[in-house]
Amino acid sequence: MKKNKFSIMMLAMLLSISVMLSGCNVINDLQVKMNLKNNEFEYIKQNKVDKIIIQSVRDSGFRFVVRDDKAIGDIYNILSKGSKVSQKSSYDPDYVFEVYTGTDVKKYNYVVGDNGHDIGNFYDDNTEFSVPKNLENTIMQNLSFIRKPREFNYIYYEAILKVIESKKDSLSNGNKVGVDIQSDTDCLKYIFSVDLEEFKKKLAKTLPNVSLVNGDQNFDTIIKVKNRGYNTTTFKTLITVENSKDKSTENYYVVAEYDYKDWNIKVSEPNKVPQNW
Template sequence: MKKSRFFIMILSVLLIITTLSGCTLLDSAEVKLNIKNQYFDYMSQNKVDKIIIQNVRDSGFRFIINDSKAIDDVYKLLSKGSEVSKKSSLDPDYIFEVWIGDEVKKYQYVVGANESGTGNFYDDDKAFSVSKNLENTIMQNLSVIRKPRDFEYVYYQSILKVINNKKDSISSGKVGVDISNDTDCLKYMFSIDLQEFKKNLNKILPNVDLVKNNSEQFDTVIKVKNRGFNTTTFKTLITVENKSDKSLENYYISAEYNYKDWDITVSEPNQMPQDW
């Protein structure tokens, strides 16, 4: 009986050792195959006090993660990122600050970027291609502040409609689209969407670009300002300033959600609809 118990105990110890060794070998293999990294292991050691996530375009939109489980969830997503040799060419959408006592580690994050061989989560030294699941953390917080329905479509499509209507009269000079002061919508703008928007702009006009504190370099400046939204309506004021003839036109955009689609209406210049 004693021999049997001793034998069972030895088997149990061997099984535990084998299991632990297997996990270690598996982790090591994943690191070597670059489907896992150890760069963020410090986050799994209960040393992180909080993670602050700051929107780059909207300084007023930031949130703090200080729950240990939530921090561990972020760590698990980051640890599965593949290390790559270069960073994304797109502008970052968020800054991550990882606080460890008085020490702060800063990373930049590009939402939705999937350029081959580039990292969408990086610091000065290393870049990683991380799963889109990391976006869920941010999206959950965006839903709390009521992100407009189909924002990416309604917002950019409204601007494209105005430019398409005006292209014949502004095509001779440089055209700038200024969305930098649309404070109600900055938090919803991501570099990957802006990249697609610029492509669509250039299909209409080859000489159009986004304004980045350089409005003086454009002959025509198109300014965009949201004027309110809910789940079924979206209103935008678009101002077209033509410097060559010193004209200024206001266009009132009304978008209504009907049967799984949006109806986007552009007013006549300087004629605000009665129900706007």
């Protein structure tokens, strides 16, 4: 009698577990059909992922390796919530993800910030996904050892615009002007395609004949940007204006200090090094 009772209890437990698992599968299938999640990244959950390498596209020396199981699980959770879409982002990718499972390596491109509902900001050669913004946050958490300047997007681009504004008259005089940020290696890791597009719009409003240097191009004037140090409250940038017509060079020393929710940006006179430099 006791044996029969025990068998019935075990059967009831197995039935309950089966119903629960079945319910989970139904919910999962429903979410996939509604495009609220996808099953494309189940291999990350099911297989032993050795590592995920995340490489900056602009800064070849900047890459980091994710080996921690929890961090890999966090990435999986975010990617699995991505919606399949029919088109990828028009912006250049900011990062390349390489997922290593044994001898197999899967590669994906990621555009930071461009996560509109119908835009694929995480994609490979075959499929595009619109993934949540918190993938960007997960990346930055892994970069916590890097002291990103406070309000970097504002202070970095505003310093350049202030120098251009101060020389607007001479730069507008039939010059083709290029802004070169490609050699600013200390800051390339913080420069993303979406932010660059916004910067290009502001450049066009300030000076119609200016564009970003991209590869081998001929410019009458090149404005080169080179960071000279930063922390959360101080930002220094050397901006050099090289004029190929008269072979002249001018250095502008930009010092910005954060003071009570605002940046105080000071641009030096040409070739004059400030005392606090």
